[in-house]
Amino acid sequence: xxxxxxxxxxxxxxxxxxxxxxxxxxxxxxxxxxxxxxxxxxxxxxxxxxxxxxxxxxxxxxxxxxxxxxxxxxxxxxxxxxxxxxxxxxxxxxxxxxxxxxxxxxxxxxxxxxxxxxxxxxxxxxxxxxxxxxxxxxxxxxxxxxxxxxxxxxxxxxxxxxxxxxxxxxxxxxxxxxxxxxxxxxxxxxxxxxxxxxxxxxxxxxxxxxxxxxxxxxxxxxxxxxxxxxxxxxxxxxxxxxxxxxxxxxx
Numbered sequence: 146x147x148x149x150x151x152x153x154x155x156x157x158x159x160x161x162x163x164x165x166x167x168x169x170x171x172x173x174x175x176x177x178x179x180x181x182x183x184x185x186x187x188x189x190x191x192x193x194x195x196x197x198x199x200x201x202x203x204x205x206x207x208x209x210x211x212x213x214x215x216x217x218x219x220x221x222x223x224x225x226x227x228x229x230x231x232x233x234x235x236x237x238x239x240x241x242x243x244x245x246x247x248x249x250x251x252x253x254x255x256x257x258x259x260x261x262x263x264x265x266x267x268x269x270x271x272x273x274x275x276x277x278x279x280x281x282x283x284x285x286x287x288x289x290x291x292x293x294x295x296x297x298x299x300x301x302x303x304x305x306x307x308x309x310x311x312x313x314x315x316x317x318x319x320x321x322x323x324x325x326x327x328x329x330x331x332x333x334x335x336x337x338x339x340x341x342x343x344x345x346x347x348x349x350x351x352x353x354x355x356x357x358x359x360x361x362x363x364x365x366x367x368x369x370x371x372x373x374x375x376x377x378x379x380x381x382x383x384x385x386x387x388x389x390x391x392x393x394x395x396x
Contacts, residue, residue: 153190156180156182156190157190157194157199159179159180161194161215163176164200164209164210169204170203170204170209171208171209172206172207172208173187173188173207176190176191176209191209195209195212198213198214199211199214199215200212223351226392226393226396227249227251227260227358227393228260228261230389230392230393230396231260231358231360231389232261232271233389233392234247234249234360234385234388234389235248235262235263235271236269237381237385238263238360238362238381238385239263239269241380241381241384242362242364242377242381244364244365244374245364246262246263246363247262247264247361247362247363248260248263248277248286248362249262249349249359249360250279250358250361251357252294252298252302254301255301255304255305256278256305257278257286257287257290257359258277258278258279259277259278259279260273260358262277282308284361285335285345285361285363286344286346288325288329288346289335289347289348289359289361290346290348290356291303292326292327292329292330293330293348294356295355308322333347334379334386335347336375336379342365343363343364343365343375343378344362344364345363345383346361346382347360347385348390349390349393350390351393352393352394358389360382360389361382362378362381364378
């Protein structure tokens with residue numbers, strides 16, 4: 146069956162491509178010329194794209210640039226990829242360490258939210274918990290995120306969660322914390338064992354090398370994990386994180 150193109154859709158895609166390739170955006174006249182249509186036709190097409198969020202107006206003389214709809218589309222694609230590959234990573238950890246609880250954590254604003262979770266009681270079912278937030282300086286997930294997050298995002302989080310007296314039993318000051326973060330960057334992951342569940346966390350990166358999530362897992366102290374199980378947890382988290390990052394790059 147022969148392909149039939151829809152003229153208005155083709156024109157809209159042509160406009161978006163032309164605007165994306167322009168260094169400072171395009172004006173309405175340039176768009177009309179690029180399409181080979183009248184200014185009135187270009188005006189109507191531009192108005193439709195602006196109303197849908199695909200274009201925005203900026204500057205004087207008026208220039209048209211890509212709007213927030215494209216970013217939202219990319220965010221949806223990233224969220225779908227995070228869910229798919231994150232679920233696989235959690236099941237990979239659960240298979241290697243059946244007594245572990247594992248999570249995928251993502252930054253939203255100044256908070257670190259648990260997006261996905263798996264634990265022994267759910268028999269391999271991946272959950273999407275609501276309202277679960279990491280806010281302490283002694284969580285392995287938080288330490289991993291602080292070690293690899295861009296400076297502006299880290300500064301925003303620390304304004305909301307300052308290092309305070311509540312952390313004095315864990316950290317003997319800022320230098321102590323920074324030393325742990327530096328060792329985390331060198332090792333590529335972090336493991337925390339003192340006075341809490343045995344916890345491991347590793348970063349997940351986008352194809353562009355940006356931190357997009359943290360993969361974490363824990364074994365409760367009351368379960369008495371031995372060194373073999375502790376090491377197995379570290380290996381499982383690091384292996385799953387590496388595959389997670391690789392899968393995002395191939396998506």
